[in-house]
Amino acid sequence: MTGNWGRWGSDDEAGALNLVTPDVTLKAARLVRTGRTLGLAQPLGPSTASPRHRPGPMRFMNRDAGDYALGARSPGGFRFAEDTVQFPTHSGTHADTLAHAWTGEEIYNGHPQSSTRTTRGAQRCGAEKLVPVVTRGVLVDLVAATGGPLAASAPVGVDELRRGIAEAGVTPETGDAVLIRTGWLETQGNGGDYFADEPGITAEAARWLADHDVALVGADNYAVEQQSATSGFPAHLLLLHQHGVPLLENLELAELGDALAAEARSTFLFVFAPIPLVGSTATPVTPVVVL
Amino acid sequence: MTGNWGRWGSDDEAGALNLVTPDVTLKAARLVRTGRTLGLAQPLGPSTASPRHRPGPMRFMNRDAGDYALGARSPGGFRFAEDTVQFPTHSGTHADTLAHAWTGEEIYNGHPQSSTRTTRGAQRCGAEKLVPVVTRGVLVDLVAATGGPLAASAPVGVDELRRGIAEAGVTPETGDAVLIRTGWLETQGNGGDYFADEPGITAEAARWLADHDVALVGADNYAVEQQSATSGFPAHLLLLHQHGVPLLENLELAELGDALAAEARSTFLFVFAPIPLVGSTATPVTPVVVL
């Protein structure tokens, strides 16, 4: 197996996140110019777009103001509300972990597929093994570059990746988080055909990103990679399985794109703070950008 | 009502997070010295400590390697695993939202308590209204200051807060995230009496923090404030209800404390990236520190 297997030892479960060394973080911190902060996550709730085969997120109240209106006691005047949530981990804005996709009998780094089973979830490469990183973010803005959102099933190859980086002299570097704005969520996210054939990166583009040693790849679509009737998931296998690069899906990139365009830049401080859900194959995350 | 009601307009639902302006973020970014990055969240799973009245987090597999071992097809060789999670939002490391606690008929900023009801959750001040912020973090390390973890029900007053900040000349400033290490999680977190009477801040300490216009207050215990048979939750009302200051609970602060002690500092870049759970009264979060 080519790729990053064994690169950080046979026990490694963090993959390309290892590429974000303190030096990479230090350098990224210097990108802060205005201090303006943006979150890239969709609200996660019953209205979050979900594919047919997955129930949407649910919230159940365990205590609320209705209890007090109906006479519940308020010791010392204190009142409180609580709730429980339930959601498929691949709902809304989330990170795919290295336990999510594989081929053959082994997941990333040669860990056995048998480490992911019903009784215990993903014992290897689950969401609690994703380490938080602070690194340089690079926006590939294809909406800005092409004058509008990409069409269904439009392929984003290496040329498109290069063209989508507006800032002169910027190419992906070791430890970068590369985010790709296709315009798909902006146009199809609410009641459109969001889960139909999306535009996204090709296998070649995925390989190019992996060859540049990026730490994270994300997009404003549901699977990062281009989808059509016959496409399969080659970029998932290249990035997650072979190179240990977590994927960020269903990102909100419109506001970021507009903000960067106004400053003619493509890079920024990027924070990845995944929730350490034990044994999960994905996890919700609110990616944060500082301009 | 004193406090911050009306300070950011009658519609405001973000509270003291408004205090983290771009300038505050800019200044905080300059605190980065080594680039070393730490996450402060506990793993969130079935083993996460939970109080008796709340079920612990659950994870259910929707597809896993067992399906393939039993003969499920792998189109093009592609295999994947998925899961669903369920947890009370006040489980593990989380932020209490401004909809969580109140007194009388109004929550923070005069929003009616009736905005939090069974059918729709918290329509005002739910987790999706917490904005991500990047700001200065200040550690109050009482384990370092007192030579060990605090005892059960030990009060942390204003004097203790001052004494727990090791770095000369540092006091809480506008927009700070103040984190208080009591040692409680370190000593009681695994199988101990974690949900019994915890050490924590007093009402006076809460008022002092609010008077310094901090944006966030967190601790390595389950309720930030000191608990005993008769204490109630005055700091919750002062911070969440009157001043709109979200609370961070069940933080992992031991590694941070040790790292800061080694560098004789108390401040650092702090990132708050809450998951925007629609209508929830709390939300999981992985606070991130950059040294």
Added chain:
Amino acid sequence: MTGNWGRWGSDDEAGALNLVTPDVTLKAARLVRTGRTLGLAQPLGPSTASPRHRPGPMRFMNRDAGDYALGARSPGGFRFAEDTVQFPTHSGTHADTLAHAWTGEEIYNGHPQSSTRTTRGAQRCGAEKLVPVVTRGVLVDLVAATGGPLAASAPVGVDELRRGIAEAGVTPETGDAVLIRTGWLETQGNGGDYFADEPGITAEAARWLADHDVALVGADNYAVEQQSATSGFPAHLLLLHQHGVPLLENLELAELGDALAAEARSTFLFVFAPIPLVGSTATPVTPVVVL
């Protein structure tokens, strides 16, 4: 309040099920002729028809054969599988409890509506208060009587109820379970407009049934009563609220109708064995008929 409030004491929570005395059961047992047994419940699972505002039933495996295929130990050769289910209680074939519907501030028998709240569910008249009963069942078969399924929004009044009972000399009696076959589930249950405007009983028909002291009323539709843009739920209030008559919804009545038609009868032994879900407003049930 007219109806059955106070009839069985001010504490009563079982309502019209009280009408099924041992004598009623004894008499019903004598209706058994062939011993043929039928269940009237739909399968309850992800494919069960659900209205838009309710998620469908879910099942999560906790242990399955995949664990063993991947190497889980089988002490002494023993293997087992387990699962967890989740469903809105008004899904599939279920009984509406007396806590489900009301008007004003009181539910059935004058119990305060405040007995049904978030923290504790229905403390009065929840599903655990429905007692199992064995009684006479009477089928009103409007498919047989009218030569086919009823149209959308078709009203079933007193005349239709009378006409739908094929067996000479049979009218509803004290303690009966009256089941109404409209044909709606048979024609709309799978992918049709099942949750649109259904045929069902009118308010007058509901009053007539209550006046005959029936114990249970059920139908092969989602709300027993006729639905249209303006109809509301008067039969729910008459039967559940005023008379304490539980409703059986989403019944499978086609096979029963055909079996009874072949024997030219309308009555049979009927068993109501509700699951005692504590504090729930409805509960799944498999009604059983013996011919």
Added chain:
Amino acid sequence: MTGNWGRWGSDDEAGALNLVTPDVTLKAARLVRTGRTLGLAQPLGPSTASPRHRPGPMRFMNRDAGDYALGARSPGGFRFAEDTVQFPTHSGTHADTLAHAWTGEEIYNGHPQSSTRTTRGAQRCGAEKLVPVVTRGVLVDLVAATGGPLAASAPVGVDELRRGIAEAGVTPETGDAVLIRTGWLETQGNGGDYFADEPGITAEAARWLADHDVALVGADNYAVEQQSATSGFPAHLLLLHQHGVPLLENLELAELGDALAAEARSTFLFVFAPIPLVGSTATPVTPVVVL
């Protein structure tokens, strides 16, 4: 494989329930003497005793009186409450299906174990394949026979089964539901050591019951069979796996025992009306007895 494999065809998934023919039901109906009706199910809710490795049942309100107290509209005066439940299917009073336990690679009747997997649950022998039956019930009352509840780990062998049937001349017959009162739930059910080593049937007793062609075996304990440090689950394999006899667990048998003792009888009309949970390995049931 000995036992009932193939006895009702290679596709059979109902097992010993096939033994309850219309004639068996007819004969059972004649056992009704007084019409007194009893349910044998525990309330199913948060207080239901659950073993450590399974979360207890949960109920979440989706709408309740609190909504109305806080101002929700009541069109035409109509108010309603709804809820959602979640529980491991082996909670409280339930039937183990023929998909629950096996050895080797095949479940009951030679169906492959691979029919039970994460993505689809139990496609063979799940709860929706359990047919409702009305048959003769026989109580083996060891509390009455021995003067008190059995001790922990007490074995119930063939002699004890014979001795526990009080009514002269009664032995298990084809299609019977045999219920065994050990007294365990009565003494350990609330806060005791219920899930510790229970008294119950031995492998020999299980074989004897199977040889008598019973349709169902149940008990007032959590696993029907005797449990100790070294016992394993031989009766599960004999009854569920080899003979296709569903097990009824956590039955409430005290009231039934007292009622039968007062009439010096051991037999009665018994109704088994399982909820057809699609693909589940167990299902809640309210067994009903008519005396």
